[in-house]
Amino acid sequence: MPKVCEDLLYSSIILPMIPLCFYPVQRYVKNRLSVLAGKIVIALLAMVSCVVLVGRIYSLGDVTDFIIYPAGIYFLYLYNREVRLSFSKKLFAFLSACLVGGFSKLYATMFDYTMHPSGNALAFSYEALGVQVLFLVFADVILYLPLTRYMGWVMENFHEEAVWKRVWCFPAFFLASTYFMYPRVYRNMYVGYVRQLYPFVLLFFTFFVVFIYFLFYVVAHSFVEKQKTEIANQMLLIQGAQYQQLLRNVEENSRIRHDFRHQLIVISELVGQKEYEKLKEYVGRYIDEEQAEMKLYSYSAALNALISYYESICLRRGIETDFAVSLPKKQQVSDQDFCVMLGNLLENAMDGVRDMEEPYIRLKIWQTASNMVAVKVENPYQGEIKKEGRHYRSSKREGFGQGLESVNMIAMKYGDMMEVLTDGGIFTVKILLQTPSGE
Structure with a gap:
């Protein structure tokens, strides 16, 4: 077989590793998986072919191992462009797929030194390559x-960016370990009990890595469930407050109906005495009395309670509100995500207008398509907005503001379409939440 074809054959081992990268993130891929797979395979084959040809033209020797690294970096570049997630999450998924590839190399090498005791890693046999391909297909x-x-x-569901920025180190460390574990010279495996012990060490290492991933899932799941419980408790408190407000409204209306007969007596007396000016003044005061009102913003009880809760706080603080919500009965965005997002946005807005002379908050939520919901919150602000990249520094403490960070993570979950504007002393957050059609 020509050397160029041989290099291409050995380099094609990266193809069965591609699906492993997309399994965890398939909901966040910008294009259809079939179209995406075609684009990536064609781009990688073209890139690898160029490297192989250059290596053969300039007699660079064995370029098979050299190809894998630039091909991996190039694929990571394409992968980063095609998936709507934070780079830390994508890097974790990419390195995890590479780790499976590292294990395939270890098990194929174990087969190779068993079949060819006098060989070495540079003379990797076709049989071993076949074992590696079968291992990866089985892994797929x-x-x-x-x-x-x-x-x-x-x-x-797990959106702790501080954790994701560190947890990718584990697959990176295990991947580096696989590189140092596979033997280069096969005859060294026949010294003492090395050949007998190596399979047990490899199996132990495999199960240890699987256990670490399982442990990470358990910890992340426990954290998310705890967070959901805390949010649920918070929503129960808000809904409880709204329920008490509703009871007060009912009691107030009952009292008004009871007292209305006395009001009619007063009005009748004023009419009988022809005290029309006093009658006008009395009726005007009666009409202008503030009545507590329970508004219906959404068919979601949780969302309605949240918005009503924050409107009542704004009313007590003298903040003018303009809340417009138009959503269907069947809402595709989960109540938990919606309430966390709106709670953070309205909290930030109330903090932003705290020292304003004419504070106001405008909230608009509407459905733009069957799988699209738009959210817009704006409020005036004063002072300097400090921004680093996509992140905003907190005005209350050192470091970045956690509210907008949380909102940003939810926006990324639903399409990563979030825009923050700070023009003309108005702080505006625009979010477009997208869910797959029919989901």
């Missing part, structure tokens, strides 16, 4: 459910 099949269901769940 056997890992589909764990990666889509469990790691996909973690990608979708």
